[in-house]
Amino acid sequence: MFVRIRRLRYAGRRIPDHEADRPEHQTTGDLHSFGGRFELHPPLANAGPRDVLHDARVIGIGPGVGGMLVRGFEEHRGAAVLQEWEVTPLETVVGADGLRRWNWPR
Known part of the structure; x- marks a missing residue:
């Protein structure tokens, strides 16, 4: 599943809300789940994971999309160290040619 991730902790400590939207705390990629482990892989690449959460649990799911x-x-x-990810599915847009992407x- 292609997702946008916002990391909520750094080195186990909570990132303050006013800093959480900085680019260094956000990333995108292809999210995989393997028996209690979430892996974020580079998008559209056959490479190993960039980020891994061990013993991962879904704590909450937002309404709608x-x-x-x-x-x-x-x-x-x-x-x-403890880590929390705010995971949002990557949206699709319709281009000028009428195709969804x-x-x-960027």
């Missing part, structure tokens, strides 16, 4: 809140553990400097950020 909203996203979900996922909580798990990631590795930071050799230690497992994924709305990848």
Whole structure:
């Protein structure tokens, strides 16, 4: 599933709301789930995961086409730290030629 992710923690600590929308805390990619592990792969590439959440759980799901809140553990400097992702499905747009495309950020 192609998604946009906003990380809510850094090194296990909550990122303040006024900093959470900065580009360094956001990413996009292809989200895979494997038995309690969420992996974010580069979009449209056959490569290993960029980010991994271990022992991940979906904490909440937004109404409509909203996203979900996922909580798990990631590795930071050799230690497992708490991480939360706000996951939103990537929307599609209709181009001038009438074809639907994924709305990848530039």
